[in-house]
Amino acid sequence: MKEIKDYTEEVRRRYEVRSQTRRQHRLQTLTLCLPLVLCILAGALVLPPLLACTKDRATKTTEDHRFSQPDAVQNQTDQTGKTEDSLKSEGDAVDGIEPPADFSFAFVWDCYGISSYDSASGRLVKTSHATHPEDYLTTLNLTAEQREQVWLWLSALELETFPAEYDPYNLPDEKPTVFSKPNRNLVLTLRQNGKEITVACRGICLDGCGEGYDARARAFLQVCDQLTDLLTHTPEWESLPDYEFYYE
């Protein structure tokens, strides 16, 4: 058996070795953790602005998409047939979005004779099929909010992508399978930035034949319905006399 000083030396040696090992382990842990901590800190600093930026961009993209995709109009329809967009726009109509100065539109639809409206002249015709058609004629000047609303609807449709002659119920280049007798006409004209685009639906199925063969067709029909609704729920329209002739 050794003397106590030998054991003390041995304890001292072990103490030095273990202390050094502990220091090394601490250093290794720090070396491993430091980059991790720096990454977390950097993430905490960089991520919030980055996320905010991404969110802004996403919002902008959504806005752009709204105006470039006709399908965007195909949002959920409420009981009155108005789209979510239109409902929203009625509330806080189109903040910061102005239609071009030369924007105007014309809409012709059949309902017991030909009805039409041209926002350029304000001419509103309830029907052309009457003994005295002049009794069914008035002037309607839409409010700025209403103009902007219509412009939004038409912009979202991208009328320039539709053919000049269009049937929203039947696929192009195929024999029509959805039709009715009597039938109806819809003619939609958009004028802005010096250009005029007209899409005419002639002899198409009456309202109630369906929703259209695809999303674009449904959007088109929906905009037509919204325009009809807007124009026929004005005091000017309501002041005109009842139809003289009805479908037989």
Place this chain on the structure above:
Amino acid sequence: MEHGASSYRRFLNGDESAMDEIMAELFFPLVFFINRYVQDVPAAEDLALDAMTELFVHKHRYNFKVSLKTYVFMLGKSRALNYLKHRKSLRETELDAGKELAEEDELERHALDSDRKRAVNAALAKLPEDMRMAVHLIFFEELSYEEAAKVMKKNRKQVDNLLYRAKKELRAILGEEGAQLL
């Protein structure tokens, strides 16, 4: 509450010479105590060295609520039990019986300072482990009942009972004269 506590405070304050004092006071008793469990003097020495190293490396684990000796014996006991748990896999060579006896004698000489204690120590081998430990801590190491209870992880009453029964056993082994040694 002494048993090296003031030396340990000095060690914590940077006085490394305090290590020598602590070692001088606690090392051999610790080896002797551990050897009660492991019955292997070199292993007991190694375990005691390890326990003492731990005391110095982990400087703030000892909270001065028990005596330093009690704390060191608790470290020693924990190491001894771990050692016994893994003894079969650790023990590779048989020790020379003669050498082992010589080492135990030498350890006894280091740890026990009187013939009276040596006589009791010889008889202790025949007692069950718990009684042996209780007698060792109270009689040889002069710990209080509370301190011995802490080391043995028992309560004071249990230690008291063990000592009472140990005395009866020693009386049977050593005779009336032997029991009076305690």
